[in-house]
Amino acid sequence: MTDAHTTRHTVVVPNSIDMVSLLGPGDEHLAQLEEALDADLHVRGNRITLIGEPSELALGERLLDELVTILRTGQSVTGDTVERVLGMLRAETTERPADVLSLNILSNRGRSIRPKTLNQKRYVDSIDEHTITFGIGPAGTGKTYLAMAKAVQALHAKQANRIILTRPAVEAGEHLGFLPGTLGEKIDPYLRPLYDALHDMIDPDSIPKLMAAGTIEVAPLAYMRGRAQPYDAKILTPTGWSTMGELRVGDLVVGLNGLPTPVLGIHPQGRKPVYRVTTQDGASTVACGEHLWTVQTPEDKRDGMVRTLETQEMIGSLRRGHARRYELPLIDPVEFESQPVPMDPYALGLLLGDGCITTATTPGFTTADPELAQALEDRLPDIELVKKSDYDYVLRHSQGGRGGLRVANPVTTTIRELGLAGCTSSTKFVPDSYKFNSAWVRIWLLQGLLDTDGGPVTQVGRTCRVQYSTTSARLRDDVLFLVRSLGGVAYVRTRPAAGRAPGRANGRPVGYVHDAHVIDIRLPEGLTPFRLGRKAAKYAETGGGRPMRFIDSIEPIGEQDTMCIQVAAENSLYVTDDFIVTHNTLNDSFIILDEAQNTTPEQMKMFLTRLGFGSKIVVTGDVTQTDLPGGVRSGLRVVEDILDGVEDIGFHRLTSADVVRHKLVGRIVAAYDEFDARAQQDAPRSGPPARTHRKQRS
DSSP states (O other): SSSTTTTTEEEEEOOOOOOHHHGGGGGHHHHHHHHHHHHHEEEEEEEEEEEHHHHHHHHHHHHHHHHHHHHHHHOOOHHHHHHHHHHHHHTTTTSSSHHHOOOOOETTTTTTEEEOOOOHHHHHHHHOSEEEEEEEOTTTTHHHHHHHHHHHHHHHHHSEEEEEEEOOOOOOSSGGGHHHHHHHHHHHHHHHHHHHHHHHHHHHTTHHHHHHHSSEEEEEEHHHHHEETTTTTTEETTEEEEEEEGGGGGGGETTTTEEEEEEEEEEEEEEEEEEEEEESSSSSSEEEEOEEEEBBBHHHHHHHHOOOEHHHTTTTTTTTEEEEEEEOOOOOOOOOOOOOSSSSSHHHHHHHHHEESSSSSSSSEOOSOOHHHHHHHHHHTTTTEOOOOOEEEEETTTTTGGGGGGOOOOOHHHHHHTOOOOOOTTTOOHHHHSSSSHHHHHHHHHHHHHHHHHEOOOOOSSEEEEEESSSSSHHHHHHHHHHHTTTTTEEEEEEEEETOEEEEETTTTOOOOOOOEEEEEEEEEEEOOOOSSOOOOOOOHOOOOOOOOEEEEEEEEEEEEEEEEOOSSOOOOOGGGGGGEEEEEOOOOEEEEEEEEGSOOHHHHHTTBBBTTOOEEEEEEEETTTOOOTTOOHHHHHHHHTTTTTEEEEEOOOOOOGOOOHHHHHHHHHHHHHHHHHHHSSOOOOOOOOOOOOOOBB
């Protein structure tokens, strides 16, 4: 190159840079540069002289500067690196090639995972910037691998506490159910690429532990979708109990914090095998094997962590030795919709405990504690308690005889209004207007019941528990409701009347007519069970301890029609039968749906609407490699048209230029793209025009 248009320029490479690393073994990179730049390069020591066209020399200087910058970051330079840097420089992008190729996503066992093309970096940036990112492109472009690296990075940085990897399991001539082996062996062939990527990024020895703890879940899309309960499962709402099947989008249910949260989605799941999940305090509910539970093990509590597991994951591991393993969260006191009540709730609790409310005579009250008699009188307007004997009082209407008019006793009127008239000790109950009411109403009512028929039970070296007794099965259930709705736990045992030694009254034996129901109660800290001075003082000496609820058993009970719901609560938790806290959606998770071209539009909608708070979703696929049966549309083909313009969703397309496998793979993909383009041009132009892709959004 000696004509008038050629120039000469010398680049001085810093002494800190190893020239062999820059120029390659046997000057391999130097020859590559000469061929790519159409220039002559001469090297002496650390000086590289370029001879050629000015534009090519400027490009060569920038190329060498980028390679030096890459070497300074501690990375090696390969022939592929030279080719990719040159391609980015010729494309005149705003991003520096060195910034693209030195972006370290993850390092493991001395190996770093980085984007290798500008388009890959923009894909990674899109994952950072959006809650949901679609990576669409041919095989070998790093769609899934980079998404996996971002997931592991998020887990290490505690930006997510769970990784969920899923693929649609498209049948290949055989149904999953007829493949040999266990469930894991059946689904492994579909998920092997995800496992392989995972082993590149995480210590292989720790992967089984992370999967056992639920930190990493790998499952086909079909197994992920059905986190469901039967239609008749009870769901707590601000006005009382409803059923799963009665719920509609927009309805309010109760969350873990005891407050209302709206239902965002309703998803029928079809007929599924279901299990009865029972806790140690006798509460139970029914859910499918994939239903999610937020639990803590003793190790989790020590480390300040929680985990989310499926029903089926806990089967067989419910105990460690004699200790139950999985503790469920307990609800905060529920705030039902407030409603007026005709009698002070503490006074009603006292009357349900030690009152005579048959209404055949003037209402009465029996107690050995004058403090309770005074408290009852103070809370009943126009009522005075007249002592009839050492322990018996009559609730007399103070205005009942004025002017010769007979005025109804207000307590009698209220008792009849509440449907309690005629109730005896074995038939008493708590009216719904008190059960489904503000937390303070239920607390006061419970205190009245415990001040009369309850008491503190102390044991040496242990905190104080509360015990309550009643012969009314209905009142027993109502007390369980009150305790559980306030965030406590209660254990019931029944002492049958038959066979019990008779008690004594006035020296005479008196046989038992009704079974006695004994309830042991633990209430949350800060909730005082007693107002009566002597009981409150004894309870305060040691405190009531911490109520805890553990999963005790999980038993299959057949198949039922099921449904799942998505709620707006930040933790996605809602309350089901017996105030058991459970959830369906996926919070604080990094979720990857791979091979998404094999989802139907309905599956895609189901998957995307399972997004929980604090979660991120990456959907990857190649729309040219659909394996769905003929006539079935791909959910990945239509999703961009549906979600176009929706905020916080990014679509990113990768091409044959982004293939990072063998160079021949990129050439094969490009050749097929050219063939498809020619075929489209040669196709008859009858009928509606072919759809074109929307402008890429990164």
